[in-house]
Structures are given as C-alpha cells and as structure tokens.
Amino acid sequence: MRIDPLIKSKHPFIIDGGLSNVLEEQGCDLNHKLWTAHLLEKNPEAIIQAHSDYLKSGAQCITTSSYQASIPGLIAIGYNRDTAEKLIMKSIQLAEVAIKRSLESGLVLFQPLIAASVGPYGAYLADGSEYHGNYGVTDEILRAFHLERIRILDRSNADILACETIPSFQEARVLSDLLNHVSKPVWMSLSCRDEQHLNDGSKIKNIVSIFRNHPKVFAIGVNCTNPKYISGIIKCIKANAGNKKIIVYPNSGEAYNAKSKTWLGISEPRLFVKMAKEWSKLGAHIIGGCCRIGPEHIRNISKVLVKN
Template sequence: MKPDLRKALENNVLIGDGAMGTFLYQMGFPVGISYEEFNLTAPEVVADVHRRYIAAGAQILESNTFSANFDKLSKYGLESKVEEINRAGVRIAREAAGADAYVVGAVGSIRGGKRTNMSTKELKQYFAEQISILLDEGVDGILLETFYDVEELLIALSRVRKLSDIPVICQFAVEDVARTLDGYTMPEAFRILQQKGADIIGFNCRTGPNGIMRAVESLSGQLSVPVSVFPNAGVADYVDGEIRYTAKPEYFGQMAVRFADLGARIIGGCCGTTPEHIQEISQALHGYIPKPIDRTPVMELEAPIVIQDSLEGNIEDDDREPNLVDLVKQRHTVIVELDPPRDLDIKKFMIGAKALKTAGCDALTLADNSLAVTRMSNMALGYLAQAEIGIKPLIHIACRDRNLIGTQSHLMGFDALGIDHVLAVTGDPAKFGDLPGSSSVYDLTSFEIIRMIKQLNDGVAFSGKPLKQKANFQVGAAFNPNVKYLYKAVERLEKKIAAGADYIMTQPVYDPKLIVAIKEATAHLDTPIFLGIMPLASGRNAQYLHNEVPGIQLSEEVLTRMSGLEGEEGRAMGVTIAKELVEVAMEHFNGIYIMTPFMFYDMSVQLMEYVWEKSGRELSPLFRS
C-alpha cells in the first residue's frame, strides 16, 4: 500500500503527468468542445492518455476534471452531468494508475483570472459540489490549479478543508510576475495558503519552465512546504492553422533537475506537454535524492493577521464588499481624486494613494487626461493602486480620446483588471490641452457611453453581439451645478440617470447656499450624489479656477478670503474653507467627493479626517494597515 502523498514527498521528488486538453488537441480532437465530457463519451481515449503518462514515468495522475464544474459545463449544456463526469474522471484515472501511482482530483479556477460578477456564494456552491464528488470517489489528493488570485483559491481550499483532511495541492498561474492578480506577493500568498491548510503549493500554466523558474526563485529561503511545478511547453504559436508549443522534451529534462534543486517535490507539465516531456523529466530525476524540506516557520509577514482577516471576510460572507452605491446609502462615504502624473515618476502618486487609504478613503478616483492635458494612464495607475495598496479605484473614461473600438476595448480591460467603478465624461476638447494638434474623437456622447457601458453589464458588446459573460460596472455621471439655471442642469442629469447612471459626482462647489439648492433640486432623485469639494491651494489658484476653468465658480467671499495667500498659509485657509463646505454637504448628502489640488494629498487627508470626526466613524486598525 502506497504511503500518504504528504509522507511520500518527505524524501522523494514525484513525477506528475502532462497536459490532457492540448494533448487531445494534438491527437486530432478539435477545440471548442468539452474534453471533460470525454469521460462519458470517449472514456477509452482519456484512459489511453493516462496510460501513456504512466508508461512515461508519471507517479501522479490528474483526473480529467479540470473544468468539470457547474459553471464551465453549463457552457456546453452539460451542467446536469457534473456528478457523472467527475465520478467517471476519477475512475478512469484510478484504473490507469494501478496500485502505485497517485490520483489527484483536478479542480480549476472558475473565474479564470477575470473579476466576474459571480458571487462568493456561487463560487462556494460550485466548488463544494465538484470537490465533494471527487472526495467521495476516493482520490489521493485534491489539485487546485491555474488560480490567479488568493481569494478564489482560498474559497476552493476552504471547501476542501470543511470536508476532509486529504492532501491538497494549490497552484497559481503566473506569467513572469511576482504577484497574484489581487496584489499579494508570492511569499505572502504561500504563507496565507499554508496557514489555511495547503500541503503543497506551486505553479502551473501561463508560462514555460523559465517563467516558473523565476517565480520559484523569488521564494528562495521562504519555503516551508513542498513545491509543485507544472510548466507549459513554452509559448504557444499558431502555425498553418494549428496551435503548437516549442519547448522540447529534452529541455524539460534539464529544467527538471534545476527545479528539484530549488526544492520542487512534484514536477510535471501543463499545456503543450506530452508523454515525451514527462519521460525526459522522469529519466533526468532517476535516483535523485532531494534535500530535506526546511520545516522552520518562515519569517512572519509584515501584517499576516490583517491579510488573513481581510480575506476571511470575503470568503466567509456570502456577499462581496459593498459597492459605492450600496455603501453611500448606508453611511457617509468619501471618494478622493488624485491626478495621475504628467511624467513617468509615480512615486509621489503611490505615496499619496497610500496616505489616502490609511485615512479611510472609500475609493480613489482618477481623471482621464482632464483639461485635455496628457497624463499617465489612469487604468494602469488604478490597477497598481488596487493591487499594491488595496484601495478601490474609480476610473474616469472620456469620450474625447477613443473611438467605439477603443472605448469597448478599454472597458473590457477594466473588467479583466477587476476595476468595476467608472465615471463617464465627455472630456475637454483636445485643442485646448497640451497637444492642440491632437484630434478629439467624440464617437459617443456622455449619455451614449453610459448606455453602452450598461449594455456590457447585460452581456452585449457595442456591436450588439452577445458576450460570453457579463460585466459588472457601476457607472457614474458628472453633474455641473455651477450654472445660471440649476433646473436645466438637473434636467440634463435626469437624462443621464435614464441612460443608466448609478451615481452622480458633481463639479466642486464653493457656496454653502448652492449645496442646499442642489439638494432641493435633486430631492426627487433616488440616485446617490457625491458632492464635489476641492480645497483651494492659494489665492492665485482661486483666481484661476474662477476665471479660467469651465464649470467652476467661486463666491466673492471665498475669493476675498483667499486673496493674496500663498504656500502653507494659502493651503491652510483652503482647508478651512473646505471644512465649512464639508459640514454643510454632510447635512444633505452622504457622498463626499474630494478633489486633491496639485498632489497636496495631505489636504485631502485633513478633510477626510474631518468627515470621519463629524460622522462619528472610527477606523479599525485593520483598515489603517
């Protein structure tokens, strides 16, 4: 009787199998079908692949169940066959494995690296269904593979641990990066998974041996669990109508020894690999004696409890973190605008974003080349702020710079990055910016872009063609109340709400009486409004905004109070005036929208702290971490 998989890895490097799907493709079976269905319709084909890997030296077989969950199978009308397909997959692998090889139940990511609108409750349900069937069929372990973020992997891992103490292998899909999609460094991710019950942790897919080698090397000195590696056979190429992989079996044999020297205890292959690749790995590691695994606990992470508690809340609660629309209906909510830099240095921006996060900012909003002045991509900075700092990005998207193709492509990029809050704006004409020879596109109006974004939420592309999944955007609309006839501005706002706007963000207001007038003029609207407040930085700044910037008007009182003030004195007065406005705004609106002048983020921090003081909200130490 073979030992428990964990015990076997204490003193051995075990050989995993290779690809199933791409190998079936190489055998002539077309893409676009469910290879998992073969467990029922062509079991001998699946068994033949397993036997080839066993003959090549594989000591661990993965059941042909990678995508055998309700969500993935439903795309082929097979959702009613989840149990049949998974049970058959384990039985076929078990028969091919014989008495000596291990069979692990393969469970793949459902999100697949995309921040879909699938709820945590649904993920739990689908993982629990598949995993319970695999366990009931008596697998030797569970392999959770091709996961892109810690959150989803922990959801799957928690489902296993609620049902069994069976060995669990957790594998991330990486592509020459040192972080997961939700922003955790690999040492952090490994630490969290180990603490939550993972027995073996590693990498598969997305890249070949070289990319996974770099990922393993980044963990040097920080491993206290066995590592598994299942690289692709290099980069896929499309030649003469066929998908081909370039990494030769001999190369895999050479890299296998290097992986083993770095501490890998399970070495196999992913996309593009064949029995020949596995045979080279097996031969290269014949007689290999690994070094003992260092079970000394790795150095404590800077804030491990914070990481765990934050994730645990996402996993154990059926609902995700509330979006801004839900949040602002419950309490005072603050979003802060921080301008992307006009050069390539992002250090100050990231420091400012971190300070705002620490002060309790509910979302960081980034303009889209406001005033038609060229700045760094707000998509890139929004993603970095989300991944590295953990602050929610709210990204402006202007009609000015992109045609219909570019606009949909841009929004699809937001969805893939997990950025789901956007503000749709027309955008200032290009001829008034720093590149006056540039063209303004304006394929869409602000009304149309709102409708088109909401169309993506319905799973329909701009072209009208159905998409394979739905987006989940919360769409904001801009509102300028600094006009002669407020009722006309409200009528325009009503049209934006009719187009689908979920929330409203106003231009900065500098008159307490206007704040009250806005509330009265919009009292009939259910859509939440974030009242804009931008502290003035100096007397000159006040004059410029009042006289030269469209949509901004300052009262004579404000202009007088700011007159002649510069430097710290000017900023201090600007914050004082802004606090007075904030106090009035908080009486009438839950949403506060603070605009940071000239990267003086400390001014925004002071205003946020004032909001929390007035609202009685106390930030927990976890939030401030």
C-alpha cells in the same frame, strides 16, 4: 496514507503533463466549451489512453480530466444534476482504469497516485479568463461554483485534490476556506504572470501566506505558467511557504490564442529537462508539466531526476 511515497521521496516526485495535447495527438476535437471534459461521455477510452501514456512515461501521479467538468458547466450544456455528478466521478474512474491496466500489463511496477483536478472559475467561463483572473464576481458565486465539485471529488477514490491554475487572490482565499472541510490532502497550484505575481496582479507571497499553515494543503506551487519564470517563483514560494512541499508544472512557454484555441511556438523536451534539473536544485519537490508538455518530456525528466 497513500501519499506517503510523495512526502517521503528522496527524489523529485514526477507527475504527468498536459492532457489536452495528448488527446489532440490522438485526433480528438477539443473545440468545445467543456474542453477535455467533453470526452468523459463522448470518448472515455481516449482519456484512459492519455493517462496510460503518462504512466508508461514514468509519471508517479496522474491528474484527472475534471479540470473543466463543473456542475454549472455540465448543466449549462444540457446534463441534469445527477448525470453531471456521475461524469465528474467518472473522471476518477477512468484514471483508476488506466492504472489498473498499466499494472496488469507490467508497464508500471509501482502504485501511481490520482490527483483530482479542481480547475478555476475561469475554466468554466471557457474564454481564457484563467489567464487574467479578473472575474468580476462575488465570493459567494465562487464558493457555490467550487463547493459541489470539491465535495464530489473529496468522496471519490482520488488520493489528492489538485486545485490548479488558480489565477487570483480572491479565488485562492475562497478555496482556502472551503478546503478546511475536506478529508483529502490538497495541492494548491497558482497561475502566474511573472516571478512575483499571479495573473490578476496579486503578489505570490501574499497567496502563499494563506496556505502556509493550512491543515489540508501539503504542497504549494505553480502551473500553466511560462517556464522562464519558474525558478524565480520557486525562490519566492520557498521563502514564504514554511515546510510545505513545492510543486511546479509549467506549460511549454508557447502562446495560447483563446479565440482560436491554438498554440503558437514550439516545445523542446531537452530544454525542459535542463530547466527541471534547475528547479529540483532550487527546492521543487514535485515536478511535471501543463499545457503542451507531453509524455516525452515526462519520460526524460523521470530518467534524469528519479534515477540519478
């Protein structure tokens, strides 16, 4: 199995950071309902470069640009179903190109993994709903939304399905059922408001219990969450997750304004490294970053956590 290096690693396994911030630094305009997925057709080379930046920084796994690339979302802006499916699959292909180029150039001396991003229903709404998780929809709507994309990504060349930024008990429960039928290993990453609760107010320990014995989920954790809560969340997950790996990739702790699509605050790579060392000691097996965490952060934690 290609994820054996992740499972058997003696050191924390390092994944990448946020995709949007790297693309914005390239000059890409992400003020679009599809966010980073908008570039799958408009500027695929920018996505390849962003992946390459993380690989060069030491990321052992890169996460695809499919977070907001859902079938309903793509159809809603005018793509037909066939094109929508091809664009979702293209997110995997761009990651493959980045890996191929990095290996051929000698910048990377190992075979990185690809995690196919499965974003929450709130990402499709593009109104910041993933930050509260109270969608007000039925299980059937959530199931239909996720099913097609999961099927597409499950038959791709990705190594892992990364269900991420999941903010509600309802959505986690629906995904748990759908994931029983996939062929790839899965990491399940929640979005939390504090050390004990998801964004919708559900208790983290109750969500973790859903996946504790799940046959396809190998790791449970948290992303797009303020780093000040991560240590407490690790303790909570560790107490309830059995033998599952623990994955953490928080944001920078800055405040996001969903209306203006801007961030307020600063991020400090040195502080992030200090925190990452603590997360590792507490039991996190897989560590990376989300929004506003960039290649410099990943480079620094890779040097400290992998080589020491």
